[in-house]
């Protein structure tokens with residue numbers, strides 16, 4: 001079959017692809033990471049590129065996104081345009097997935113390292129006529145007689161040679177109750193593990209020294225499943241489409257895990273074969289996909305996972321490149337869309353043992369909320385949508401270089417841009433600031449309506465000029481084209497305000513209803529833990545001003561960073577913490593918010609843009 005070369009500018013990267021391949025697929029093959037929030041369905045318009053020739057006719061989806069002038073300039077959607085010849089594709093910065101700022105630190109707490117995998121140095125007596133024990137019995141006896149034989153034949157096969165070549169000075173690798181391997185000499189200090197938080201958008205991994213719990217390397221990557229759609233729903237649809245879809249998603253999960261393991265091992269100067277265990281947290285969909293279990297039950301009411309309990313599998317069976325006998329432990333799920341990552345947050349925040357009323361909110365691509373009152377535990381997921389991750393916002397982007405992450409309005413708009421570069425868009429914390437400041441300035445009403453310039457006559461002139469009207473409606477310009485890279489202004493539209501209201505309404509309603517489950521109101525909350533990158537960077541005063549978090553929480557907010565990742569580390573480094581995670585998952589009552597009485601009323605009420613509950 002003929003193959004065509006597709007070259008991407010300005011990077012110069014290229015790929016050789018078959019006819020009819022989409023430009024989005026060609027970009028993935030060339031290693032050019034394009035935005036594809038809608039999963040390539042031609043709806044979001046975020047994969048816009050310019051192509052002069054070598055592709056098919058404009059599709060109806062593209063005609064709906066671009067004006068006739070833009071089409072004449074060669075603008076196309078990479079997910080729709082199909083390659084019919086050699087092509088040169090120009091990719092604007094706004095269509096590229098920028099290098100990601102990922103939160104990798106988290107709430108730390110002191111634990112005693114007591115990992116599942118431990119190494120024991122042994123000096124065994126050599127066989128004599130008076131001591132005719134078999135090789136394996138010799139090893140197991142030295143371990144106190146309580147360790148079970150290896151499950152894998154390969155370990156037994158290597159045993160005679162290891163014992164004799166090392167003159168019976170060996171190190172036993174023990175996982176739980178079983179012998180995992182035998183190494184020549186004393187390698188008892190060379191034992192490592194990985195704790196991994198697989199998020200829908202990002203994957204963060206920690207390489208730890210098992211005997212001491214020290215973190216030797218922290219690495220992160222975007223989840224490559226993002227090329228199949230940025231939200232969980234798109235991944236569920238692909239997984240349900242058949243074996244090929246499932247194998248792509250599982251392959252992408254293994255690929256990113258292996259990449260992180262290799263990078264962390266290299267950074268820390270540790271051989272990957274000395275990594276014996278990987279502990280994983282992630283939302284329910286992510287852990288299913290990693291294990292290759294089709295999450296079919298999650299795709300439809302009543303949204304059931306295929307497994308809930310913790311799982312331990314051989315890492316090699318999933319293609320994970322650590323010690324060939326190494327294990328992979330997955331922290332348990334709570335149910336539905338409340339996964340192992342929520343258990344990780346609850347474990348890190350010690351919700352199971354906290355006194356008083358404590359609420360933990362993890363706002364990422366999905367939002368999860370857990371509440372505890374003196375050991376009583378509840379958790380839910382919210383239908384908040386990914387607005388605070390920048391998706392479904394016209395100039396939205398993730399918290400990467402070029403994102404406006406802080407914004408204030410006085411005589412004019414002032415903002416801070418991540419990476420100290422020209423602004424490309426707006427991330428979640430910038431969105432919350434922008435909405436709060438526009439409400440404060442009177443540009444947006446508490447009901448979410450954007451006023452026209454003539455309705456806000458008392459505004460400073462420079463601010464008023466930013467209210468512009470075009471065929472799409474009213475927009476507020478946060479950064480003019482001269483301030484950006486010159487292509488487009490960064491604006492906030494009436495539709496964006498609506499998306500922010502929907503997201504914050506869902507989160508706020510979720511918080512108040514979860515508090516009600518333990519018989520508490522917002523004023524009775526003792527601590528509010530905000531987990532995840534967004535939770536770490538939002539300004540609490542802006543979040544309170546628009547009613548995203550309850551007003552009485554102002555002095556009780558604690559940003560706990562990547563608490564899910566801390567939970568994974570705890571499960572890796574301590575068997576007691578692992579058991580505790582299992583107990584948390586068992587004890588936590590899974591709440592379906594939409595089934596709670598009054599949910600829709602609460603949701604509608606919470607869409608108002610002012611401090612909540614109403615200040616008296």
Ligand code: FES
Pocket residue numbers: 035036037038039040041042043044045046047077078079080
């Ligand atoms: S329009 Fe192409 S990925 Fe959404």
